[in-house]
Amino acid sequence: MFVRSKLLPGLLCGLFVVLSTFAPAQENPEPRYGMQAVVVTASRLPSTFMESVRYVSVLDSTDIRSLPVHSVQELLSYVQGADVKQRGPLGVQADMSLRGSTFEQTLVMLNGAKATDPQTGHHQLNIPVSLQDIERVEVLHGHGSSLYGPNAFGGVINILTKQPRGTSLTTRATAGEHGLVEGHITSAYQLGSSANQISFSRRISDGYRHNTDFDITNLTHTTTVDIGNHRANLLAGYVRKAFGANDFYASNFPDQREETRTGLVQLGGDLRVRNLTLLPKIYWRRNHDEFILDSQRPEWYRNEHTTDSYGLELQTRFSSALGQTAVGGEFGRELIRSNSLGDRQRSRGGLFLEHQMEIVPALDVTTGAFAYYHSGWGWQVWPGAGMGVAVTPTLQLYGNIGKAYRVPNFTELYYDSPANKGNPSLRPEESLSYEGGVKWLTRGLMGNVTLFQRRGSNMIDWGRTNADDPWVVRNLSRIRTTGVEAAVEVLPRQFGFPRVPDRMELKYGYLQSTIQDVATRQSKYVFNHPRHQVMADLTLSLPFKLRQRWSYRYEYRLTGSAHQTHQVVDTRLYRRNGNFRIFLDVTNLFNEQYQYFPGVPLPGRWIRVGIETTINGTG
Numbered sequence: 001m002f003v004r005s006k007l008l009p010g011l012l013c014g015l016f017v018v019l020s021t022f023a024p025a026q027e028n029p030e031p032r033y034g035m036q037a038v039v040v041t042a043s044r045l046p047s048t049f050m051e052s053v054r055y056v057s058v059l060d061s062t063d064i065r066s067l068p069v070h071s072v073q074e075l076l077s078y079v080q081g082a083d084v085k086q087r088g089p090l091g092v093q094a095d096m097s098l099r100g101s102t103f104e105q106t107l108v109m110l111n112g113a114k115a116t117d118p119q120t121g122h123h124q125l126n127i128p129v130s131l132q133d134i135e136r137v138e139v140l141h142g143h144g145s146s147l148y149g150p151n152a153f154g155g156v157i158n159i160l161t162k163q164p165r166g167t168s169l170t171t172r173a174t175a176g177e178h179g180l181v182e183g184h185i186t187s188a189y190q191l192g193s194s195a196n197q198i199s200f201s202r203r204i205s206d207g208y209r210h211n212t213d214f215d216i217t218n219l220t221h222t223t224t225v226d227i228g229n230h231r232a233n234l235l236a237g238y239v240r241k242a243f244g245a246n247d248f249y250a251s252n253f254p255d256q257r258e259e260t261r262t263g264l265v266q267l268g269g270d271l272r273v274r275n276l277t278l279l280p281k282i283y284w285r286r287n288h289d290e291f292i293l294d295s296q297r298p299e300w301y302r303n304e305h306t307t308d309s310y311g312l313e314l315q316t317r318f319s320s321a322l323g324q325t326a327v328g329g330e331f332g333r334e335l336i337r338s339n340s341l342g343d344r345q346r347s348r349g350g351l352f353l354e355h356q357m358e359i360v361p362a363l364d365v366t367t368g369a370f371a372y373y374h375s376g377w378g379w380q381v382w383p384g385a386g387m388g389v390a391v392t393p394t395l396q397l398y399g400n401i402g403k404a405y406r407v408p409n410f411t412e413l414y415y416d417s418p419a420n421k422g423n424p425s426l427r428p429e430e431s432l433s434y435e436g437g438v439k440w441l442t443r444g445l446m447g448n449v450t451l452f453q454r455r456g457s458n459m460i461d462w463g464r465t466n467a468d469d470p471w472v473v474r475n476l477s478r479i480r481t482t483g484v485e486a487a488v489e490v491l492p493r494q495f496g497f498p499r500v501p502d503r504m505e506l507k508y509g510y511l512q513s514t515i516q517d518v519a520t521r522q523s524k525y526v527f528n529h530p531r532h533q534v535m536a537d538l539t540l541s542l543p544f545k546l547r548q549r550w551s552y553r554y555e556y557r558l559t560g561s562a563h564q565t566h567q568v569v570d571t572r573l574y575r576r577n578g579n580f581r582i583f584l585d586v587t588n589l590f591n592e593q594y595q596y597f598p599g600v601p602l603p604g605r606w607i608r609v610g611i612e613t614t615i616n617g618t619g
Helices: 008-020 060-065 072-076 410-414
Strands: 056-059 083-086 093-098 106-110 136-141 155-162 168-176 180-191 194-205 214-227 231-245 256-271 277-292 302-320 325-337 341-361 363-374 380-391 395-406 429-442 443-466 472-491 502-516 531-543 547-559 561-575 580-587 596-597 606-616
Touching: 060 136, 060 561, 072 083, 072 093, 072 136, 083 596, 093 106, 093 155, 180 606, 302 341, 341 410
Parallel strands: 106 155
Antiparallel strands: 056 136, 083 093, 136 155, 168 180, 168 606, 180 194, 194 214, 214 231, 231 256, 256 277, 277 302, 302 325, 325 341, 341 363, 363 380, 380 395, 395 429, 429 443, 443 472, 472 502, 502 531, 531 547, 547 561, 561 580, 580 606
16 A cells, blocks of 8 residues: 655655765666667658757657656657647547647657548557557657658657567566556567567556546567568557546536547568668558547447558668668558548558758758648648758757648548537648757767747637637638747766766747737637746666656646646656666656646646566577
């Protein structure tokens, strides 16, 4: 049984901070993801942090081990500039946006393949992989349609899973307040010339208030086959979420219930033929959503939707005297079967080209475009270009410009209820984005400062004039979003100070959006983003081989004519001894009361403990 005192968790955590003052430096601290390693989301041509003319942030395996997170949704809340608005904790439901975009305007990919849902962006983070299956998450900040096509308005999130290797068995168990119990098991094994991994997890809770219980099950299998210089990858995953949705989507309905079931299959390759690299992909994703407005009267109002998204892509990369080039194309279909939206389908596809070249030493230029077709809206071309100047080997100035777009989803087009009205006449959203900044990377110190502006037209939002009116979706004419992102990370011990924190990080974001030619009206999503966001992070080495990571987040958020602020402190204390690892998580340490959606308060302090063991085989 957990101690429920409001004082004890704070005293314990404070004690660990004091003890860290006397802690000796660890001889073998946990490795940090090298930002000079290749990132694959900033471009279709692999580049390092300093080579790229875009800003990409990375959450790596070290972050996954040390942050007090148990789901992809929670992990993404630590990304600079990210706005992860949770309705339910620990992976139940969250809307993700970047740089003041809406949750529909962020493209989510899994291993480079689109994982979006054509019904609604509320399901974008129904990712059928557990946190322990993820190698790292790369986040491209800003426009991405010239690279990846639709929906990449505010940025692109690319979740990269681990490659199976060796033979091992890993088990993990977690327990905590509110009846939380979680179990996870992963088995890696060799089968002939293939490396395989299968993982299963289940997480359940009684909930932190009425009708917020949940039951989440995840099953994932991956296979990698190497044949000479060629590689083939297969991923198949399934996730089921059943949860109480107290006032999630409509006020005054505390007994809402929802269940989603998401399946995904991906098959990809990395084929080397002389100077060419061929990267074929084929994928299929199915999401089933069942929503009940009042579980006491389940037949009174029930929505059921099943969406299928499938596609194929072929990309070719090659080098020449003119630089590096990526060229390819994709084709896909989206279908929905719904009792409220009808049975509908549409097709999409296009051709893309990207080229990188060094004009003169230390001056790199990247250009590209995506010519895209979407049934109902025809062909469009979305270009982009960027430039980077290496002032020194450790300092780069960069700038880029690009267009982006998003097509309406099926809910925006066809939903019809007394409280929400869709619009079949919606036009695609469009934007033009500018960005400029500086980034640096030296021994023990890295950072960036970025200024950006996005000029959007035909922006889509649910709005109303009076509180008694239904929400009606329509195109707004113009929205301008201006912002700043700044971050600095310091590894003090790299400078020869043995009795200081292992790592310190500070991030700040500022956003301002203005709208033109729209009368006073309430906006459901467009303006619900932080004006100011501050994030701080501290990693400590403690006595007895303990390590602790502290995270602080402050947000000043505009909500119509008013504003709200909140500050949240999270921490994880952990110890690793060979293949044995234990951890203690405390989220929302000071029991801050806050919410992202009216009537949906988020949990207060939540304490949980866990243990993980790994047995390595001889294979």
